[in-house]
Amino acid sequence: MKARWDWGVLAAWITGLVIIRASRLVERDPYWQARDGSERWAGMPLSRADAWSWAQPSGTFRPTSPAWNTALGLGYDALGFAGIAVVGAVGLLAYFVVALVLARWLGSRPLPALVATAGVALLALPLLSPRATTAVEALLLTTIALGYALLVRPLRTGWRLVAVVALGGLALGWGGAWLHVSWSVTAVGLAVALPLAALLAGAPRWRLTLTAVAGLGIALGSTFGPYGWSVWQLLTEISAASDGQVVEWMSPLADGPRTRWLPIAIAVLTLALACVLRVARQRPGAPGSRERARWALEVILLGGSLAAALAGFVAIRFLGVAALTLLPVLAAEISVSTAKWRANPDRSGALRSRLEAAYWRPILTGAIVILLPVALVASHDPGRPDPEAEIMADLPHGCRLFATADAAGVTLLLRTDVKVWIDMRTEVYGADAIAESTRRLGDLSDVALPEGTTCAILPRDTKGVRSDGSPQVWNQLRPVGPMAVWLPGAGA
Secondary structure: OHHHHHHHHHHHHHHHHHHHHHHOOOOOHHHHHHHHHHHHHOOOOOOEEOOOEOOOOOOEEOOOOHHHHHHHHHHHHHHOHHHHHHHHHHHHHHHHHHHHHHHHHOOOOHHHHHHHHHHHHHHOHHHOOOOHHHHHHHHHHHHHHHHHHHHHOOOOOOHHHHHHHHHHHHHHHHHHHHHOOOHHHHHHHHHHHHHHHHHHHOOOHHHHHHHHHHHHHHHHHHOOOOOHHHHHHHHHHHHHHHOOOOHHHOOOOOOOOHHHHHHHHHHHHHHHHHHHHHHHOOOOOOOOOHHHHHHHHHHHHHHHHHHHHHHOOOOOHHHHHHHHHHHHHHHHHHHHHHHHHHHOOOOOHHHHHHOOHHHHHHHHHHHHHHHHHHHHHHOOOOOOOOOHHHHHHHOOOOOEEEEOHHHHHHHHHHOOOOEEOOOOOHHHHOHHHHHHHHHHOOOOOOEEEOOOOOEEEEEOOOOOEEEOOEOOOEEEEEEEOOEEEEEEOOOO
């Protein structure tokens, strides 16, 4: 009964976290993604000539997360901003549910799992938002969980089972490719990881065959996604356009992000390596046993986490993936460690008592009883992009906007009559256009607007604005929060 209560406390804390992260969006990609999903649901083709920019060369717009964008668009059409928050909350809850199911299979107890969840949430905070990569992480862990089930569940052998597993793998591969283009890389990794788990578990040959069929089905199914084999070209274009231009594609060793992201990179890598060292010293159970299969599951999760943590020193975006993949193993290892400390008579009685669930149960229960209503109150008007939502009314109808990429992303959803100079779709604009936008916004004492601009959203502390090739005077309208609209010849 107490264990069930503790799992309930953990669920309440996760619910509060999800409410806060889904209702208050820090990044602005979900807004233009919602417009894409809404337009496509209304009949627009998937790949199409870009019609959102007024100045950039007309590239082809190929959404990187078609299914996720459609979900955001449907949510927005149905519930407005709250619909975007609801879709994001579903994606976050899906991840946490699957991750904690895996943690429980690995032997984690609820309160150590809460400690692991809090740590991972701090390390992967930017990923805990309405973005497709969180949903992809949920699908990744779900697929690994299904692979584990192929190793331990009683199954009736035969060609019918092989066919079901093959079709299931194809469906997972196809669905993941529609969810996000990065799934094509993930699918290749799973094609190796699932049979490797069977080998590590010492599973019978027929179970090894099932995992190999599942893995190959996932990899093959990903090629039937929206872009087929050309997805690899799209991934290359995204990487080339974003490298060194967008923070999540920078290295944490670079000058700009180093202060914030290098400590996170070191922390993620250290946790992954610590878990690897602990798991490497174990090999429990006989080949083919459930204990050996659980150990193989830990190895596969740690392999994915460690690979992502190392990749995180090249591009920051992989650090969140590493932390989220590590959660099930981290929860299990904290559970084992606290149990050993409690059982060690050489430890002080005070410390051992602090490691008892009975000590923390009333504290955590009381805290969440207070904090959960606070989270609900703080999430009023969920999904609303402030201050952009308020400032949009100041833009003239049909004007040609120059703004930061984030502000442009919100504008694309809220003011469909306004075309932007650039937004966050780096694969559409290319690295040169992103670099030029950064250069133009680099000196707020004298911002040079591209020729043809008729409206601008700029940081509040912008001191002067001029237009390339034009002597017209630009004036700031009322500032809203950290930004303000600038118009030619308008009074302050």
